[in-house]
Amino acid sequence: MTIPLNDRNIILDTDSYKSSHFLQYPKGTTRLFSYLESRGGKYPQTRFFGLQYILDRYLTTRVTADMVEEARALIEAHGEPFPFDGWMRVVNVHGGKLPLEVRAVPEGTLVPIHNVLLSCTNTDPELPWLVGWFETMLMRVWYPTTVATQSWHIREIIRAALEKTSDRAAEELPFKLHDFGSRGVSSRESAGIGGLAHLINFQGSDTLEALRVARNHYGADIAAFSIPAAEHSTITSWGKEHEVDAYRNMITQFSRPGSIYAVVSDSYDLKNAINTLWGEELKADVIASGGTLVVRPDSGEPPAMVRLAVNALAAKYGTTTNSRGYKVLNHVRVIQGDGIDEQTIRQILDNLDVDGYSAENVSFGMGGALLQKVDRDTQRFAYKASAGLIDGAYRGIYKDPVTDPGKRSKDGVLDLVQEGGRMVTKAYKTFDTDFPGSLMRTVYKDGELIVRDTLETIRGRG
Structure with a gap:
């Protein structure tokens, strides 16, 4: 033996x-x-x-x-x-x-x-x-250092966009790049130390292992925060004909004054979900509930999909122009969590600027590119x-x-x-x-x- x-x-x-x-x-x-x-x-x-x-x-x-x-x-x-x-x-x-x-x-x-x-x-x-x-x-130590380095440089890109286009840059910045990377790394330990490396720059994460490492080795009670969010199974399990009921359930379960909840909305047809379901059938419910709905596109070319979503939501929910002259969506936001890396973040932020929207309208979820698409030779x-x-x-x-x-x-x-x-x-x-x-x-x-x-x-x- x-x-x-x-x-x-x-x-x-x-x-x-x-x-x-x-x-x-x-x-x-x-x-x-x-x-x-x-x-x-x-x-x-x-x-x-x-x-x-x-x-x-x-x-x-x-x-x-x-x-x-x-x-x-x-x-x-x-x-x-x-x-x-x-x-x-x-x-x-x-x-x-x-x-x-x-x-x-x-x-x-x-x-x-x-x-x-x-x-x-x-x-x-x-x-x-x-x-x-x-x-x-x-x-x-190359690994957490490289993750922290990439995350910091992306933070500075987002910071510059927020400082140009938002009245709330300091409040918004810590939650603009959310860690979606736990399932895409090679081990539990990679998720923990890589996820925590990201969190020296930001405070949003879905990588629970990073919170454990932070508590055990860096004296942090709660290192990061998350929000209730849908995945495709929690939407598609209702059936295509009841897509609107799946969305209505999200409002019922999670929307309260001051709350934030995210709903993946491209399981079938993103345009229809925004223009008809969110934009017409559920609009009054979204507004009356007092929470902030975050719509998540999850397919297609990221800069184009974010542009589509922001403009469609603006047409349905309206915007408020801030002191810097940029439009801020009312009641809703967008998070892009598919295909996100430094390049697509730059493209999305540039599109928002060109279209006259504040960078605070959009957050990013970064997975494999954040925790896994680095190696010892990156630096x-x-x-x-x-x-x-x-x-x-x-x-x-x-x-x-x-x-x-x-x-x-x-x-x-x-x-x-x-x-x-x-x-x-x-x-x-x-x-x-x-x-x-x-x-x-x-x-x-x-x-x-x-x-x-x-x-x-x-x-x-x-």
């Missing part, structure tokens, strides 16, 4: 070849220093997020002798050597706590590309190879060794491939500082520094999480 492996065995959360590296560093190596950066990519700056979760969830785990034995048996059978004595030193000398120090910029910070975001070094001179062992785990993340202590002497470590100059790595004991109004990476040629003027902090040391920021604090840094 095959014995299942321990899900909490963090020794196994690495790449196979890492297990051979303890034999590869020069003799006399007692210290290594590695760093993480975005080497470029789609956006000129990143919004750093997610390290606290990784450290809290995984690197505070105590290594046990059973974990070491389990890892040795698997890795040696897998074809790799295993640093058994080193791992047992972690257990017996350090009480299972990892002798590592991690420094990082505060989560939520916007950092220009090509700068250090986090660094890692060993605190036990017998175990320098641990710095590379956990590259695999620490590198995964070209890399984790590289940059300094070592070998036979007691400092040595800079870097690579500089002639075939790809863009992959030249930095050397030195790195830090992030503010100089002349901009962030720059500073390189020390010694391990003996107290990092004066640093923008980074020691967030983890010797198995303990040193800094624990709340979601509210992180949001305030954007």
Whole structure:
């Protein structure tokens, strides 16, 4: 019978070849220093997020002798050597706590590309190879950081449109981009940390897992909000001939003064749903109920469908012109949740502007493009060794491939500082520094999480 492996065995959360590296560093190596950066990519700056979760969830785990034995048996059978004595030193000398120090910029910070975001070094001179062992785990901060970065840049697009066309920009902005991505990601954990990365920029989400991660690891009681909303099954289960009754039920169940509810309205014919059902048969009910109806198109070409819906609803419900000269729909709004990405958001907002409508008339639901259509190369993340202590002497470590100059790595004991109004990476040629003027902090040391920021604090840094 095959014995299942321990899900909490963090020794196994690495790449196979890492297990051979303890034999590869020069003799006399007692210290290594590695760093993480975005080497470029789609956006000129990143919004750093997610390290606290990784450290809290995984690197505070105590290594046990059973974990070491389990890892040795698997890795040696897998074809790799295993640093058994080193791992047992972690257990017996350090009480299972990892002798590592991690420094990082505060989560939520916007950092220009090509700068250090986090660094890692060993605190036990017998175990320098641990710095590379956990590259695999620490590198995964690329995912929440990239989601947070994309979400932030889209927020700035929407912010500009609201500030131009709305009297309520500050109130509207937090709920303009809603996370619909939970079903489109690869795992529950991706939904949680990716969904929470979005929520450092916005407060609307249907990804409940993000709320759980926020509460457990970022001190947030309720990280986001949602509203009652229909899906196709709750409309089509009434039958096509009773479509209007399905809509009427939504009003009865969810519409109250001040409430908001969303109804997918293209199960059969969007034009008929807006012009006849919502616009005539149910119009008096929508208005009398006092709630705000949000109509959701869910098929067709997104910019065209939103344009159609907004203009049709304006013809039926009327508009009010705000102080900026833009029209705001009365009693109704539109949310587009299909085919939404940065490009379609820009197109929809441009169409609204051209047609004289405020951006507050429309919200966006973003799914796969928000949480899944990113990868490590979106921002070209890399984790590289940059300094070592070998036979007691400092040595800079870097690579500089002639075939790809863009992959030249930095050397030195790195830090992030503010100089002349901009962030720059500073390189020390010694391990003996107290990092004066640093923008980074020691967030983890010797198995303990040193800094624990709340979601509210992180949001305030954007």
